[in-house]
Amino acid sequence: MRAAACLGSRYRGDDAVGPLVADRLRAAGATVLDCDDEPTRLLDAWADLDLVVIVDAVSSGAATGTVHRIDPGEGPLPRDLGLASTHAFSVTDTLELGRALGRAPRRAIVIGVEGAAFGMGDPVTPAVEAALDGVVEAVLAELEA
């Protein structure tokens, strides 16, 4: 089985990309795991899955709205993307912890959207808003591949 895990806060500017993509994926009938700001809640939810597509905002210095696709294979997720910043225990660490405990999905892919504004109450940047449809298509393609 395959599912998406979308992280972020609707109230923190471009960090809303995860929840906004989750809304669209659910409307399209995809399975979306619920974890909100606390990724360790994924450990049980994703343990037996074949593939999890993690959707999150990213801050790597690329142009705003850039969509990154990261397939870490057996390796760790890169730490220089600024993934999952505000979460107490990051999704990067959660994936590693899941692997150490035998509670990780068989494959994990990250679709990251480069954000620019992450302040509480900031609006979503137009370039990120414009990237949303493409992100949803990309995630659905991964889930259906």
Place this chain on the structure above:
Amino acid sequence: MSELDGETTREIRTDYLARVEGEGAMFVRVRGDEVEEVQFKIFEPPRFFEALLRGRQFTEAPDITARICGICPIAYIASSCNAMEAVCGVDLPEQVRLLRRLVYCGEWIESHVLHTAMLHAPDFLGYHGAVEMARDRRDLVEMALRLKKAGNTIMDVVGGRAVHPVNLRVGGMYRAPSRSQLAALVPELEWARDAAVEFTRWVAGFEFPDFEQDYTFVALREPGEYPIERGRIVSSTGLDIDVSEYEQHFTETHVERSNALHSTLTGVGNYLVGPLARYALNSAELSPLAREIAAEVGLGDVVRNPFRSIVVRAVETVYAADEALRIIAQYDPPERSFIEAVPHAGIGYGCTEAPRGICWHRYEIDAAGTISDAKIVPPTSQNQLTIEKDLTGVVEQSLHLTDAELSHRCEQTIRNYDPCISCATHFLKLEVERT
């Protein structure tokens, strides 16, 4: 490190991820044996949410404020419900109040275990983080995850779901759980209570830096119970006030160099909220089992070493599991799961004990129930000044350490407070400047 006027100057700076630029940072400058400056900023006050609440219906406050924190939504829901119920003159039926207390126990378990086992314990054991710890001590991490899940399950069953619970409302609950639904939680909670006792013994065996502060403790107090979802605000300096009197005694001052607010208690200065404060002011109200384990691990009546807060959190986890079992054992489903609150123009105040300390709310509503003003004071911003004082004391005492060791000790000092955002993790970018 450099020699300046014959003295050594050291600067230690902690920045957080670029994407939350300006949200959290630590800066320490040391000259010779003197700590010249400590700046610490960690929590963005919920001003955005206060603005968002204005113009909304009073019944919407719990759902909106629950979004402030993914780890402790119940604290915000409960404080806002208390405030709205106060202004509407609603008294919760006892069984409904106990359901709110039960779901809050779930949040305490989840939050305390996440912090103590996954984020704080690695500090004391020399691990870079929980992932590394899990490779060596899989048994402990598995135990912690199961314990945390026991808390999640309470939030699922009573709160409607663990993430942003939806079953709580002004005046009570949308739907009260059946007796059998709660009874089904008992076996796992009995396991959780016993596991928390073992967990307390384990963390109590850590080696703690020899550091104490003469804190002014502030917590809620409710005769006959350990404070969670109600009580008067009391302090170790003798304050004993209704939650509506908070602003007459506590002040938030804007600090120019950051967006932070520093809370102070009039006539006293900085103060401490959270597990050490609750314990110091209320340990006699813990359950017999929690008192017994606290005595066994040598906590005494008051803990002034902030590094031992991990032990107090573990004792509170024992208490939360024990208290959840007590509530379930006596549970008699209420005839009505909520009281319909009729709005009255006025100001309502609410305060509850979030895992990190008191979470205080004030709302002004009109006769139609529209919110015209909101003020929320979360625990971490109340502790901000005290965290700076701790950092100053710890650095003064630890100047013999290398910069890397000193940086780590400072991070550990911050983690003692289980602050609300990623600053509690090992995800920090650390920079040590030598000038």
